[in-house]
Amino acid sequence: MISAEGLSRTYTSRAGKVDAVHEVNLTVDAGQVVGFLGPNGAGKTTTVRMLTTLLDPTAGRATVAGFDVVRQRAEVRRRIGYVSQASSFVPQRIGDELRTQARLHGLSARQAAARTAELAERFDLTGVLDRSALRVSGGQRRRFDLALGLVHRPEVLFLDEPTAGLDPHSRAELWQLLRELRATQGTSVFLTTHYLDEADALCDRVVVINAGRIVADDTSDALKEQLGGDVVVLETDQLGAASAVVAAELPGCAVDTAPGRVRFQIDHAQRRLPGLLRELDRAGVALTSVSVKRPTLDDVFLRLTGHVTGSPLRTEVAA
Ligand SMILES: Nc1ncnc2c1ncn2[C@@H]1O[C@H](COP(=O)(O)OP(=O)(O)OP(=O)(O)O)[C@@H](O)[C@H]1O
Numbered sequence: 038m039i040s041a042e043g044l045s046r047t048y049t050s051r052a053g054k055v056d057a058v059h060e061v062n063l064t065v066d067a068g069q070v071v072g073f074l075g076p077n078g079a080g081k082t083t084t085v086r087m088l089t090t091l092l093d094p095t096a097g098r099a100t101v102a103g104f105d106v107v108r109q110r111a112e113v114r115r116r117i118g119y120v121s122q123a124s125s126f127v128p129q130r131i132g133d134e135l136r137t138q139a140r141l142h143g144l145s146a147r148q149a150a151a152r153t154a155e156l157a158e159r160f161d162l163t164g165v166l167d168r169s170a171l172r173v174s175g176g177q178r179r180r181f182d183l184a185l186g187l188v189h190r191p192e193v194l195f196l197d198e199p200t201a202g203l204d205p206h207s208r209a210e211l212w213q214l215l216r217e218l219r220a221t222q223g224t225s226v227f228l229t230t231h232y233l234d235e236a237d238a239l240c241d242r243v244v245v246i247n248a249g250r251i252v253a254d255d256t257s258d259a260l261k262e263q264l265g266g267d268v269v270v271l272e273t274d275q276l277g278a279a280s281a282v283v284a285a286e287l288p289g290c291a292v293d294t295a296p297g298r299v300r301f302q303i304d305h306a307q308r309r310l311p312g313l314l315r316e317l318d319r320a321g322v323a324l325t326s327v328s329v330k331r332p333t334l335d336d337v338f339l340r341l342t343g344h345v346t347g348s349p350l351r352t353e354v355a356a
Pocket of ligand 1: 078
């Protein structure tokens with residue numbers, strides 16, 4: 038559905054040249070939901086603008102829904118939906134805007150009214166169809182943006198930070214809608230986000246870009262696996278005996294002890310812990326607690342990019 042080879046964009050300004058996107062290779066299959074992550078200035082928007090025909094690449098090529106983004110711009114546009122970060126200024130009433138968009142995409146007046154009713158129902162907008170998009174809540178506004186992007190039943194939907202600025206409740210609602218969309222429509226989705234948990238929860242694959250280059254492209258689970266397994270902490274007063282059992286059962290595993298606890302890292306802890314716990318019990322080691330921490334996508338992101346993402350969620354939580 039999306040294919041990019043060597044896709045590049047260099048900006049030239051008075052300050053000099055910026056390699057905003059450098060030789061990006063990318064594929065997104067039909068029905069896949071791919072999260073596109075990167076720190077500020079990494080090249081996400083530039084990539085999305087090229088894939089949505091809004092900006093010409095300076096090198097390389099890309100096809101979306103089978104059409105070239107430069108030579109077959111109109112064909113691409115007909116088949117994609119793009120919900121941008123800054124939703125457009127829409128003074129019209131929500132219902133009118135949905136109908137107008139449907140007519141612009143070639144639907145008859147009757148079909149446009151039917152499509153509007155269908156989208157309003159699906160995105161829970163029925164009660165606000167007579168209101169201007171400037172007079173609804175943030176969550177309703179994002180749902181309206183999404184409905185607008187889907188009016189013409191696009192094959193590929195581009196979402197630029199779809200839940201930025203939403204409160205946790207509206208965010209959860211939007212996640213649910215995106216999951217339903219994926220389950221029922223088979224639409225391919227390319228979603229940029231700063232929220233690592235969003236990529237984890239919604240996406241089949243995560244592509245990480247840093248300084249214009251793709252630095253990871255895999256499932257979030259596979260990326261987490263690369264971090265070297267789960268961190269296990271055993272709380273016990275019998276440090277010597279506990280570390281000896283761990284060392285014997287998990288040869289080569291680095292064991293770190295501190296007063297009251299033994300800590301180590303292993304792959305697939307859930308599968309390997311029961312056997313280890315049996316051996317500890319057999320050796321007479323009393324444990325007061327056992328905890329397992331899976332690496333998070335934040336850990337992966339930090340390792341790949343060296344940045345802590347400017348996650349709006351964290352700011353919200355902290356505020
Ligand atoms: N029109 C432009 N002229 C010159 N440089 C630009 C232009 N647009 C973007 N850049 C530069 O290109 C790089 C990539 O920017 P881009 O907006 O694609 O990043 P981003 O990953 O979307 O960032 P953010 O998460 O902050 O939105 C940055 O260094 C940016 O300053």
